[in-house]
Amino acid sequence: MPMVDLVAEAERQMTICNSCRYCEGYCAVFPAMEIRRDFEEGEMIYLANLCFECRDCFYACQFAPPHEFGVNVPQIFAEIRAETYQEYSWPGILGKLYRRNGLAVGLITVASTALILLLVIALRRDALFSTQAGEGAFYRVIPYAAMVIPALLIALYCLAVFARGAYRFWRDTDTDLTGVIDFRAFAVATRDAFGLRYLKGGGVGCNYPDERFSQVRRWFHHLVFYGFLFDLASTTVAAIYDHFLGRHAPYPPLSLPVALGTIGGVALVIGTVGLLSLKWRSDRQPAAPRMLKMDVAFLLLLGLTSLTGLLLLVLRATPAMGALLAVHLGFVAGLFLTMPYGKFAHIVYRYAALIRNALEQARV
């Protein structure tokens, strides 16, 4: 369905919700809706990205299907979010990767892994299947520059695409750009995002994977998110060691980069497997199939990246290290290459929506 039709359907549903308001205690969406009467496309995109799909409103809704009013807010908002990610990504031609996201993410990851493996085979055949040990072991398989320069370029590219998307999202959902620099709103939004406040459903948790209330999705998501941050911290510390302290990887098991990376990797594996299993069992009625596929692709890639990273750690003193390093870096490359064209985008737009929500609730 094109965006204009999705927005029209969401507007039909919001008109019903706005004359009911029973769900206002669950999350930020309904209080934000209550201060509105008309829903332009930008407003609806904002509300859709404020929704964390906890699904509490769906099961509580007296007008949910098969009622003739057919209210299904989590589903229509997920559809709009999927469209949002595509619309705000850049360039437009790559934004189409959101259309068949699972396939695209899979193919790009396989391609990047294959490319790295082929390059290693072609250029460093000796290092690939022999045991490498001691400082600089990794770089004997893949040279330092070949690792760092593409990684930096990809990271900068991701940042640029997301910054552009965030700017356009903000412009389309709020004409007032001055609001961006409001420390209080940033603090509130950051607290809500880091605590996953809106997966708490007003204290009872999500109706996820089914109608029962549960906090399990929130905890798994925390493992994924904080696991990711630990891995990011591990990489950063390693970079500092390398550039400023002259200490080159691999680092000993009890060193800071390895400890952070291990904790992060284990958390990520548990978190992604947990979320995938919840999604597998989840009620499809309030779901948007397109978003579900996007979720699965991203979680699989994130989980496999962590798993290969952990395997690399365990087997780094064996002849398997070379191949594992190539595969792990292939997954990392796939993860970051597809970042602006996959579920990772939810961090950007949800965070922007949370900031805007903090701003407008402070005004009310």
Place this chain on the structure above:
Amino acid sequence: MGTLMTRDHRAGNALIDMSRPIDVLVIGGGNAALCAAIEAAHGGARVLLLEGSPEHFRGGNSRHTRDIRYMHPGATEYVTGPYPEEEFWDDLLRVTHGETTECLARLTIRASADLDGWTQRHGVRWQRPLKGTLHLARTNLFMLGGGKAMINAYYATAHTMGVQVAYGAVVSTLKIRDGVFQSAVFDHDGGIHEVRAKVVVVASGGFEANIPWLKEYWGDAADNFIIRGTQHNQGRMLAELLEFGAKSVGNPHEFHAVAVDARAPKFDGGIVTRLDSVPFGIAVNREAERFYDEGEDFWPKRYAIWGGLIARQPGQIAYSIIDAKAKGKFMPSVFPAIKAASLAELAGQLELDPARLAETVAAFNRATRPGTFDPSSLDDCRTEGLDPPKSHWAIPIDTPPFLAYPLRPGITFTYLGVTVDECARVIMNDGRPAANIFAAGEVMAGNILGRGYLAGFGLTIGAVFGRIAGREAARHANG
């Protein structure tokens, strides 16, 4: 008899053994029925609950509710101040004009003090006072997510406690011999079943969705009524009990009805079809004539009489007419206003006589007196020399676009019920209680709320008497 196969998309299929008598049979599936089933299960009884609606629409009118009134000594996380017994009783006396049974009413009020804890122990979650709840935040608890969320919690709790539930199980007949309940006959899944039980708790609501029954009192006008709640409240069990000599209570002609949008679905439109535009303009009938003071009092105190007023107008229809000045001053409603650049055009869209509508509006405008318009107080904008008058918020209707909402009576519940005692036992015409027949909820609420309306009090009666009925039923079945 034998076994009954139930399909439950949450709990899976279950085989219910009906070859031996059930301890407690609960008929109905809303708030009162669930409270009864849960308490009976606490009392050690083997409980079967027959819900007439399909699973998706379970919960009767409770699925459309929002809040529950209860007595409490002070503010909590969820209510903003105390609500003592005497104030509660005064409120009830005022709305019922004395049509209540004091001992049962006081019993309900006192027992309601326990509801906060009990409901939470059984899975219900409350919402902190927010914008939409403020007008009742001191006296009433608001369910997080509303009535359907509460009902979902109760069904989950009942399931955990071993209560067996059959959906789409419509009871047609109660077999009662010498005032003693024997068995119930019901349709389920295309078959006819009979289940014996030691005790029956009837908690299956009123008869407001039974149009032929309403026609006995209202004639063909009943065809134009909109039923705000479930279409399954057909009053079958109420009729059965009355036929077996249960003593009735409440005026059968009366119902609680509000003004709803005429475009609302016939059943189950719930909260979103009500309209709050009336005090901001005028209301005319099919003849384009006004028929009642639109500004008599604050709308929350008056909206409940408008259903009855419209029910007595020709064709049971009315039109709330406002102009551009009123836009955004009342809660948005689910259907868009009918809009026109002129009154003549509006009359055309509403199929009203344009000349008469113009004359009605002109007469109203002429009669308005200058004042300070203030929706938050009983202001001094009123008409003079107009019949019927508009006592407050009367300002000329003169600024296009002109907007209209068609209105019909939206029936919430009926008052007719069966008499019960303090143990929720049904009282027979000879004044003696039936041995093993209990009633709870709307089917007996007329004992306490014989007239009028008190927000959130229907659920209070249902919860208190549901619990009493369940407890007493289990005791009777065990003993």
